[in-house]
Amino acid sequence: MEVSGKVVIVTGASSGMGEATARLAHEQGARLVLAARRSDRLSVLAGELPGALVVRTDVTSAPAVDELRDRALAEFGTIDVLVNNAGQGLHVPLLEVDQGDFQAVWELNVMAPLVLMQAVVPAMAAQGSGVIVNVSSGTSLRVIPGLGAYAATKSALNMLSQVARVELGPKGIVVSLVYPGITDTEFHLTLRAGRFSGGAAGIPAASPKLVAETILDAIRTGQAEVGVPHAAPN
DSSP states (O other): OOOTTOEEEEETTTSHHHHHHHHHHHHTTOEEEEEESOHHHHHHHHHHSTTOEEEEOOTTOHHHHHHHHHHHHHHHSOOOEEEEOOOOOEESOGGGOOHHHHHHHHIIIIIHHHHHHHHHHHHHHHHTOEEEEEEOOGGGGSOOTTOHHHHHHHHHHHHHHHHHHHHHGGGTEEEEEEEOOSBSSGGGGSOSEEOOOOOSTTOOOBOHHHHHHHHHHHHHHOOSEEEOOOOOOO
8 A cells, every 4th residue: 555645544643663654654645643741842743744744652451542543533524544563672581570560561562552452443444444563572473581571471462463465355345464673762761661772793783664664565565574674784
């Protein structure tokens, strides 16, 4: 699907990969719905992206997700694309994982994308088309000490996405996964717990724009899984 003229919901749009995705989609002619908890940042972004709808949203709240869907439909009459980007990291050894922290990250990284998919699918199915891009993580494809709990949430999201692709395909809805690696955003500064200990030696962080380009490529091509290319060394 080309995003020009399409209604695109981006969660976690207040910074990083979500903000970059919103900017690039706007450049390509999308009609945007910007969702995040930080409404002040969304308002600033919307000021730079004429026509964008701002909906302050805690994606872990089902009523808030329903409001997001309802306001998008009220404003634009349809929902064509959902980019499930909101997420949080948890970087601690398994024996140190706090149950409350794990539950919170699970709700944000796994439950929220599922609830968001459930919310938008009826509108997409009614029009016979739609695209859902779930932003996973390259950590779900590797065994990395200290990232087991976080990677487990993204691995769960992978399976939900793969099954959704099969189940929703007959309705005209395409579900894709994008696997970013280390990205130059504030993600590692806002971990639920733990700290970022650095990436693989010699592999520079990718820019948010590079991730955004990958997400837009996934929307355009409908590929099942897309990895983000490594950034070029400085």
